[in-house]
Amino acid sequence: MASHFSRVAFTYDRTRYHPPEVSGRIATAITAPVEKFFRDPLFLELGAGTGRIAVPIIARGYRYIALDNNPAMLEVLRQKVAGVARKARLVEADACELPFERHSLHAVIAVHFWHLLDCWQEALRESLRVLRPGGFLFEGWDQGDGESEDWRIQQKWQEILARMGYRLVRGRHQARLAEVERELLRRQLEPRTRVVAEWVEMRSPRTSLEMLSERIYSFTWAVPEEVFRPSIAELLAWASDVYSNLDAEYPVRWKFLVRTTRL
Numbered sequence: 001m002a003s004h005f006s007r008v009a010f011t012y013d014r015t016r017y018h019p020p021e022v023s024g025r026i027a028t029a030i031t032a033p034v035e036k037f038f039r040d041p042l043f044l045e046l047g048a049g050t051g052r053i054a055v056p057i058i059a060r061g062y063r064y065i066a067l068d069n070n071p072a073m074l075e076v077l078r079q080k081v082a083g084v085a086r087k088a089r090l091v092e093a094d095a096c097e098l099p100f101e102r103h104s105l106h107a108v109i110a111v112h113f114w115h116l117l118d119c120w121q122e123a124l125r126e127s128l129r130v131l132r133p134g135g136f137l138f139e140g141w142d143q144g145d146g147e148s149e150d151w152r153i154q155q156k157w158q159e160i161l162a163r164m165g166y167r168l169v170r171g172r173h174q175a176r177l178a179e180v181e182r183e184l185l186r187r188q189l190e191p192r193t194r195v196v197a198e199w200v201e202m203r204s205p206r207t208s209l210e211m212l213s214e215r216i217y218s219f220t221w222a223v224p225e226e227v228f229r230p231s232i233a234e235l236l237a238w239a240s241d242v243y244s245n246l247d248a249e250y251p252v253r254w255k256f257l258v259r260t261t262r263l
């Protein structure tokens, strides 16, 4: 999996873009509740990647530890925060074994993260260990509306794969979020989820096709090359029949959700 992130480090931002006002709302949804209870709080983000969530918070002057186990992702982040990183630390480490003292942090952030880990239970236990009493766990994710052309293209690819005898596994992210929620409830905690931003992205079929053919999404990674190549060739042929202009843009509606748990 680490090699997949090294490959996508430089394309990640192009394909998972948040408009500036959305980044601002996410930063506020995370920092405002912590500010109410703690002075000069220290944030830790697990799997910070190229800093979609981290950079706007760091730019507001908060103390922030951006942790990731992939040096290529961290390198992209390092270049972005070079001018504003006065109080930021970039740490290359595994989230399943956090190199921090017990009760040493005020907030832990995990965005699009748990589903990538086999050891999510350890990572969650570690997050709760390093948080101070009264500290916050924030989990975040983007959610598409499931009715866009982007979704239609993904569904078509899934159909082509099924015809070739390959069953694409999707929905791991949502399934893992549900598992984490059950674990939080079992610990008598009270996770609360809310939509913190909504926006419309204009995306062309060409971009939607690239997201699949360049294996940007993690759900594409397990498809063996010998199935992947012909399935994408068939998808591209289908798309050039269906879309008269592959560069014409269409709307994709997005929401960003944050689940907040206070210890």
Ligand SMILES: C[S@@+](CC[C@H](N)C(=O)[O-])C[C@H]1O[C@@H](n2cnc3c(N)ncnc32)[C@H](O)[C@@H]1O
Pocket: 002, 005, 016, 046, 047, 048, 049, 050, 051, 052, 053, 067, 068, 069, 070, 073, 093, 094, 095, 096, 110, 111, 112, 113, 116, 117
């Ligand atoms: C899907 S990206 C999300 C990045 C960022 N949170 C965002 O939403 O833009 C997941 C990140 O988690 C990192 N990662 C995966 N497994 C990890 C682990 N065990 N420990 C630390 N980071 C990990 C990857 O290198 C990648 O940068």
